[in-house]
Amino acid sequence: MTSSTASGRRERQREATYAEIVSTARALLAEGGELSLRAIAQRMGITAPALYRYVANYQELVDLVAFEIDKAATTRFAEAAARYPDDDPAGQLVAATAAFRSWALANPREFGLVFANPIADSSCVRRDLLTSATSGHFMNGLLVRIFHERGIPHPALDELDPEVRAAVLDPLIPIDASAIDEADRGVLWIFMRAWQTLYGVVTLEVFGHMDPRVIESAAMFTAAMHSQLPPLGLDAEPEGPRLQAILAAELAREAAQKP
Amino acid sequence: MTSSTASGRRERQREATYAEIVSTARALLAEGGELSLRAIAQRMGITAPALYRYVANYQELVDLVAFEIDKAATTRFAEAAARYPDDDPAGQLVAATAAFRSWALANPREFGLVFANPIADSSCVRRDLLTSATSGHFMNGLLVRIFHERGIPHPALDELDPEVRAAVLDPLIPIDASAIDEADRGVLWIFMRAWQTLYGVVTLEVFGHMDPRVIESAAMFTAAMHSQLPPLGLDAEPEGPRLQAILAAELAREAAQKP
DNA sequence: CATTCCAGTAAACACCGTTAACGGTAAACG
DNA sequence: CGTTTACCGTTAACGGTGTTTACTGGAATG
Numbered sequence: 149m150t151s152s153t154a155s156g157r158r159e160r161q162r163e164a165t166y167a168e169i170v171s172t173a174r175a176l177l178a179e180g181g182e183l184s185l186r187a188i189a190q191r192m193g194i195t196a197p198a199l200y201r202y203v204a205n206y207q208e209l210v211d212l213v214a215f216e217i218d219k220a221a222t223t224r225f226a227e228a229a230a231r232y233p234d235d236d237p238a239g240q241l242v243a244a245t246a247a248f249r250s251w252a253l254a255n256p257r258e259f260g261l262v263f264a265n266p267i268a269d270s271s272c273v274r275r276d277l278l279t280s281a282t283s284g285h286f287m288n289g290l291l292v293r294i295f296h297e298r299g300i301p302h303p304a305l306d307e308l309d310p311e312v313r314a315a316v317l318d319p320l321i322p323i324d325a326s327a328i329d330e331a332d333r334g335v336l337w338i339f340m341r342a343w344q345t346l347y348g349v350v351t352l353e354v355f356g357h358m359d360p361r362v363i364e365s366a367a368m369f370t371a372a373m374h375s376q377l378p379p380l381g382l383d384a385e386p387e388g389p390r391l392q393a394i395l396a397a398e399l400a401r402e403a404a405q406k407p
Numbered sequence: 408m409t410s411s412t413a414s415g416r417r418e419r420q421r422e423a424t425y426a427e428i429v430s431t432a433r434a435l436l437a438e439g440g441e442l443s444l445r446a447i448a449q450r451m452g453i454t455a456p457a458l459y460r461y462v463a464n465y466q467e468l469v470d471l472v473a474f475e476i477d478k479a480a481t482t483r484f485a486e487a488a489a490r491y492p493d494d495d496p497a498g499q500l501v502a503a504t505a506a507f508r509s510w511a512l513a514n515p516r517e518f519g520l521v522f523a524n525p526i527a528d529s530s531c532v533r534r535d536l537l538t539s540a541t542s543g544h545f546m547n548g549l550l551v552r553i554f555h556e557r558g559i560p561h562p563a564l565d566e567l568d569p570e571v572r573a574a575v576l577d578p579l580i581p582i583d584a585s586a587i588d589e590a591d592r593g594v595l596w597i598f599m600r601a602w603q604t605l606y607g608v609v610t611l612e613v614f615g616h617m618d619p620r621v622i623e624s625a626a627m628f629t630a631a632m633h634s635q636l637p638p639l640g641l642d643a644e645p646e647g648p649r650l651q652a653i654l655a656a657e658l659a660r661e662a663a664q665k666p
Numbered sequence: 667c668a669t670t671c672c673a674g675t676a677a678a679c680a681c682c683g684t685t686a687a688c689g690g691t692a693a694a695c696g
Numbered sequence: 697c698g699t700t701t702a703c704c705g706t707t708a709a710c711g712g713t714g715t716t717t718a719c720t721g722g723a724a725t726g
Contacts (some may be wrong), residue, residue: 667726668725668726669724669725669726670718670723670725670726671722672701672714672721673722673723673726674719676719677718677719678704678717679714679716680715680716681712681714682711682712683711683712684709684710684711684712684714685708685709686707686709687708688706688708689704689705689707690704690707691703691704691722692704693701693703694700694701694702695700695701696697
């Protein structure tokens, strides 16, 4: 009957060990090493089988680490967004997406762990990741705010493919669906399309299936982002050029930070 | 000084063993097993170290297998395209892209091997894969034919980002650049954008980072494909609706074949 | 015929995830 | 307080992986 935050001395120690496992794993990953139970255990001054007191198997540990990496990455996205005022969710979104790209390119293995792992065939734990992704909630939260503050053109429910309609009415994506009226749920389809575009171009860049010079110049990413302004109702003057300028500024900022 | 097709008895045997290695690996992969040197060797009635007479290391074998998988997949794309007349490259392209998607969803591991493996940090062998991908040549070949037969609107060279301009003038993508005048090389940028869209949506679907119902219905894929018709100059009446109908027909065809 | 080359082998190394049986220590209970 | 219980971590071991080393046998070459 003890909740996850039980105050027993035992529980606290256990929680601390959990945290150390994850942080050790992340450190190991950041240093270019492979993510292995034995390596984690060794660095913690522990033997590998001991980890099985905390994790059922290797995949569960990977999922745990992936979730935490996603959470940490989200704070970076939020920091980028925070450079723009709270009453400018569109500007914040643009900054966040640029941060997403630069994080992914700088940490390809972490990106692969979180976003390029098959989740369909995996256990329920991983399936939950579809709806519990921290970064997803953050991005979708910004989209929701844009929707509430300036509106986003979207198809009516009966214009949608039946299966898509079912998906937006009972959404399986990281979003607080109660923030959007059922009648307006068509906007979730726009959100999904936007996510697809961002995910697609970043994955292509991270995996390098494209001319390196095009990746380096961020031209493909810029083009993909621009292509999503009209469907989000953000292309009209003066908003469109303003957001394009913000994107260019964020990309330049990151380029200056790199070398 | 012997070329790769030397006619010595020795060379022929060696070539045959190479082929057997790859085919064994593909069979193993198709049966759901992991791709390991030992498993391949065992199935060939050989010990694992013997494989090192043919392959420098594991990654090289993976690359070899990936290349062959790509080649085999391309014949499937070509078969789909062949259902449409040769003077209809646009229809062939639509059919090929639908085949690409259905192949990827049906063979996620093969897809991951070929298209979701990092190639930036790898050896030169893998970097060659950027320009030698069989499937890439096939798809780009269809795009080139569309360009020659009906034209594709494209930016002039001086409208392009400098790095993109360099990339289209000395292309590092699977295409026969000599088929396109230097002055028209801006169309390669359109090709790259089209590839990005196809790659992005299919990768998203294969990795399952989206509501399963949306994947199942192919709605996201359809939307992504439709979005690429205007930039390819294929959206005008009656060509646009015709191609959309072809896409729908191909998707329905595959759906009927599945269960 | 003699030589050279080379595919393949056996043994070993250093890893990996995972399981089993066991010990000691700290919390929980009477 | 003493006793019991629960749990963290250990050691040993199994089967698996990629990879290297030294060696062998037979086929192609001179």
